[in-house]
Every structure is written in structure tokens, then in C-alpha cells.
Amino acid sequence: MDETHLSRRSVLRTSGAALAAATGLGAAGSAAARNGRRRGTENGNGKQFGRVWANDVLWRTNVVNVLDEEPDPADAIYFVNDGTAASLPPNGGVNGGGSPFVSESAPGDRDWNGGQWVHYSAQLADDVTLDEPLTAEADVLAAADAGTLTISKGRPDIDGAPPNFFVCPLNGRA
DSSP: OOTTSOOHHHHHHHHHHHHHHHHTOSHHHHHHHHHHHHTTBSTTSSOBOEEEEETTEEEEEOOOEEOSSOOSSOEEEEEEEOSSGGGSTTTOTTTOTTOSEEESOOTTSTTOOSSEEEEEEEEEOTTOOOSSOOOSHHHHHHHHHTTSEEEEEBOOSOTTOOOSEEEOOEEEEO
């Protein structure tokens, strides 16, 4: 090929390879990203990601903004807890299954508002344990109807509980 008439594709291919080599995005960068995920972070950047159940699917998320006021429109998020710190992530021990949080909707639903959350405490009754995790809003509401848990708007009085209002997009399946 004549060196003076390079195609756009060959220029992009050559430039991309040079950029990857210069920034260390080769095998070492990939290994670092994989190791980061094993430590509980995503992309090896140290940013912690949480998990939220929605429609029986576990989603990946992270809080990007705490809000001072209730968002409009909003999505309800239920924090299944027993009133103690054992309920908090990363394990959310009382709800099992990877997350104590349950959303009313998820991306793709007509009523999804992008993760503009209003927090609802879903506290288990005394001496109640769950055999299976609650993984959908219908599960949470059925448990409330059965007297297994009490739902109240706002965060529970647990140090480290999520704020009352926040933005937290669901950005991929966990």
C-alpha cells in the first residue's frame, strides 16, 4: 500500500494500538480490572457498587447523589432490615441473596424513573427470619400484609443506613 494514502481504518487501528500501549491498557490493565472486581469493586477503580433486587433480578448500582428533597418522579426502594447493623450491605444478612434492597421497578419497566429513590424501611417483626430473600416489590408487600415486616417511609434508625432520598441508577445485572 502507498504510505501517503492511508485508509481511515488503518490509521484508527495503528492509533488505537499505540494508545493502548502508552496507557497500559494491555494485559496488565485487564488483570488489574479483574483483580479489582474480586475485591468487591468494579473496574478496579476502588468504587464500591451495591446490589438491588428488582423483579426477581439482582442489579448492580451505586449511589451517585444524595438528595435533600423527595424526587418527582421517584422510585420506591425497600430496605429489608431487622433494626440492626447486621442488615446493612455488603451482606444484608436478614434478606440474604446478595442484597437487603428491593426496588419497585427496574430499567425497561414503564414506571422506571432512573433510580431516583425514596427510601422505605421494611423492618422484620421480632424473632422473624426469612427462608428465602425478598426479590420483588410484590414479595415485600405480601410480607407486610402477613405481618412479617412493617413498612415505613424513610430510613431506619441504623448508623450507615442509606439516606431518605438519593439517585442510584441500576446499571447492569449483577
